[in-house]
Amino acid sequence: MASMELKDKLKTVARKLAILRKRYLALQTENKELKRDIECKELEIAKLEKEVSQLRIDNEFLRVAHSVPANPEVVAGYKKQVAKMVRDIDRCIKQLNA
Numbered sequence: 001m002a003s004m005e006l007k008d009k010l011k012t013v014a015r016k017l018a019i020l021r022k023r024y025l026a027l028q029t030e031n032k033e034l035k036r037d038i039e040c041k042e043l044e045i046a047k048l049e050k051e052v053s054q055l056r057i058d059n060e061f062l063r064v065a066h067s068v069p070a071n072p073e074v075v076a077g078y079k080k081q082v083a084k085m086v087r088d089i090d091r092c093i094k095q096l097n098a
Helices: 002-067 072-097
Strands: none
Touching: none
C-alpha cells in the first residue's frame, strides 16, 4: 500500500516537474524576445535623440538666419565678423598643433 502511494506521489511530482520545465522554457523564450525588443528600442531612442539634436541645430540656424536683417550693410558687417572668427579659430588651431 505504501509503495502505491509513493508511486502516485512520484508521478504527481513528475507531472509538476514537467509543467514547471515547460513554464521555465516559455519564460526563457519570452525573456530573450523582450531583451531583443529592448535592444531595438534603445537603438531607436538613440536614433531619435540624434535626430532631435540635429533638428535643434537646424532650428537654431533658421532662427538666426531669419533674424538677420536684409540690409546689405548689416549683412556685410556680419560677414566680416564671421571671417574674423574663422581667422581666430584657424590661429588657435595652429597654436594647438604647434
